[in-house]
Amino acid sequence: MAIRIDQMLELFFQSVSKRVALTPEEEDICREFFVAKKIRKRQFILRPGEVCDTTIFVEKGLLRSYTVDERGHEYILQFAPEGWWIGDLYSFTSGEASIYNIEAVEDTEIQQLGKEDEEEMIARIPKLERFFRIKFLNACAALQRRMTLNISENTAGKYAALVRSYPDIVQRVPQHMIASYLGVSPEALSRVRKQTV
Amino acid sequence: MAIRIDQMLELFFQSVSKRVALTPEEEDICREFFVAKKIRKRQFILRPGEVCDTTIFVEKGLLRSYTVDERGHEYILQFAPEGWWIGDLYSFTSGEASIYNIEAVEDTEIQQLGKEDEEEMIARIPKLERFFRIKFLNACAALQRRMTLNISENTAGKYAALVRSYPDIVQRVPQHMIASYLGVSPEALSRVRKQTV
DNA sequence: CGGTCTCTTGACGGAGTTCAAAGCTAGTGG
DNA sequence: CCACTAGCTTTGAACTCCGTCAAGAGACCG
Numbered sequence: 001m002a003i004r005i006d007q008m009l010e011l012f013f014q015s016v017s018k019r020v021a022l023t024p025e026e027e028d029i030c031r032e033f034f035v036a037k038k039i040r041k042r043q044f045i046l047r048p049g050e051v052c053d054t055t056i057f058v059e060k061g062l063l064r065s066y067t068v069d070e071r072g073h074e075y076i077l078q079f080a081p082e083g084w085w086i087g088d089l090y091s092f093t094s095g096e097a098s099i100y101n102i103e104a105v106e107d108t109e110i111q112q113l114g115k116e117d118e119e120e121m122i123a124r125i126p127k128l129e130r131f132f133r134i135k136f137l138n139a140c141a142a143l144q145r146r147m148t149l150n151i152s153e154n155t156a157g158k159y160a161a162l163v164r165s166y167p168d169i170v171q172r173v174p175q176h177m178i179a180s181y182l183g184v185s186p187e188a189l190s191r192v193r194k195q196t197v
Numbered sequence: 198m199a200i201r202i203d204q205m206l207e208l209f210f211q212s213v214s215k216r217v218a219l220t221p222e223e224e225d226i227c228r229e230f231f232v233a234k235k236i237r238k239r240q241f242i243l244r245p246g247e248v249c250d251t252t253i254f255v256e257k258g259l260l261r262s263y264t265v266d267e268r269g270h271e272y273i274l275q276f277a278p279e280g281w282w283i284g285d286l287y288s289f290t291s292g293e294a295s296i297y298n299i300e301a302v303e304d305t306e307i308q309q310l311g312k313e314d315e316e317e318m319i320a321r322i323p324k325l326e327r328f329f330r331i332k333f334l335n336a337c338a339a340l341q342r343r344m345t346l347n348i349s350e351n352t353a354g355k356y357a358a359l360v361r362s363y364p365d366i367v368q369r370v371p372q373h374m375i376a377s378y379l380g381v382s383p384e385a386l387s388r389v390r391k392q393t394v
Numbered sequence: 395c396g397g398t399c400t401c402t403t404g405a406c407g408g409a410g411t412t413c414a415a416a417g418c419t420a421g422t423g424g
Numbered sequence: 425c426c427a428c429t430a431g432c433t434t435t436g437a438a439c440t441c442c443g444t445c446a447a448g449a450g451a452c453c454g
Contacts, residue, residue: 067345075349077341089338099345129326136333141286143340144274148264148296150347151380152272155442174400183348185443190402351409371432385410387434400451411440418433424426 008036008059009111011083019134020127033121034111039063039104046102052091053115058084061108062172065100066180076181079105079169085135105173150183156192158182205233205256206308208280216331217324230318231308236260236301243299249288250312255281258305259369262297263377273378276302276366282332302370347380353389355379 012034013027022030034057039045045063046052056063058080065086066076077100080086091098092115113121122128149161159182163170170178179189209231210224219227231254236242242260243249253260255277262283263273274297277283288295289312310318319325346358356379360367367375376386 067349069349073349075345077345088341089334090342093335093338126323126326129323129330133326133330133333136330136337137286138290140333140336140340141290143337143344144285145287147340147344147347148272148274150344152264152266152270176400186401187403187444188442191442194402373432382411383433384412384435388410391434396454398451398453400449402449403447405445407442407444409440409442412438414436416433416435419431420429421431422427422429424428 008109009034011059012057012111015083016128016131019131022125022127026125026127029124030121033117034113037110037112039108039110041104041107044101044103045110046088046098046100048099048101049097051095052088052098052100053095054087055092055113055115055118056080056086056102057111057113058082058086059109059111061110062105062169063102063108063110064105064173064177065102067099068101074180075183076177079166079173079177079181081169081172085139105177155182155184155188156196158184159189159192160196205306206231208256209254209308212280213325213328216328219322219324223322223324226321227318230314231310234307234309236305236307238301238304241298241300242307243285243295243297245296245298246294248292249285249295249297250292251284252289252310252312252315253277253283253299254308254310255279255283256306256308258307259302259366260299260305260307261302261370261374262299264296265298271377272380273374276363276370276374276378278366278369282336302374352379352381352385353393355381356386356389357393 009027009031012030013022016022036059037045039061045056046065048067060082062082063080063086064076065078065080065088066074068074078086086102088098088100088102090096091100122132149158153161159178162178162182175189175193176186179186182189206224206228209227210219213219233256234242236258242253243262245264257279259279260277260283261273262275262277262285263271265271275283283299285295285297285299287293288297319329346355350358356375359375359379372386372390373383376383379386
């Protein structure tokens, strides 16, 4: 079991190494804090009303976060394939109840990091402070562009931009989820695709 | 002139002090890096095509960032009143050309920080790494919620949420800019307001 | 092979856009 | 101090894109 966990964090260390260099000893310290979990397709990691008090790193598989309104419509905030992070950051920082579901779209393996553990890990390896700063900086950059796309483009434009940026996700995920991510109806997306193919 | 700059950074130190404690000496180091500027209403700090290679902190007044499409329509990404940061983070991290205008909505005083200077400042005051990490974490949290609002709510819902979150900005800014921030036409916003008042 | 999930297609209605014009407000200069 | 202008908001009417509802057809899995 220990071997499996070692293997699994490789993806995390890979992405860390792009920003800061960890010694083998420091990597071992990290391993103390992460908790590995396996999530079956359609299982949930977070439910609306719960507080999101962990950081989730996807090692394998694919997760999505989404809200559901009174009418039962789903609105997808994010997809998280291998190497990505996912969570409700507002709930995480404020301690308030989350509004999102986080659910496995495929069978998925994650590494989870409690809020306290994350702080302690960063305290013991200050280099990671830099890693997380840059990670959030990049996440903000992407969200800014997505925000602008979303208010400026129509259905066709938004879909085209998504295909350009994340062709892999468009392949892996049911089409109605793509629609829900773009904020349009499945029917609208179906019709747009018909034109542009 | 030196006195003026000292006064102006107070707002920055205030927001830093909520996260990490700086010594007076460290504050002096910060002062070496920031450059104070005054921007008149309708003047630009950034134009599409330029690279956004600075971080902008607003001391006084109000800025906005927005794109313009082929038809001349404006789409506002962000308003930045006193105590807020503004910039094109994607251009900043990637070095690619920006797509945004950053323009003064009111006469404004800013503190600007070059990309290299920011890195050096953080290198000399490692505590700031933590400050900026948390700043971007909170920015991401807000963008996530705004993203969800934008794809799940209609015009009335988006406007109501904005009034709830930032009543001050709704007051200070022309209504057509609020519309442009929400991604709806000025006419649509006008009609929604008529109902709900 | 039957059920669930998914995508497509059609018809209709509604929210929002577009275009145009008029009313309002505040700032400017004579 | 008033008149004029420029920017802003409102209102109306026509149009359009998209959401909604409903039905049907594949595709996949147990």
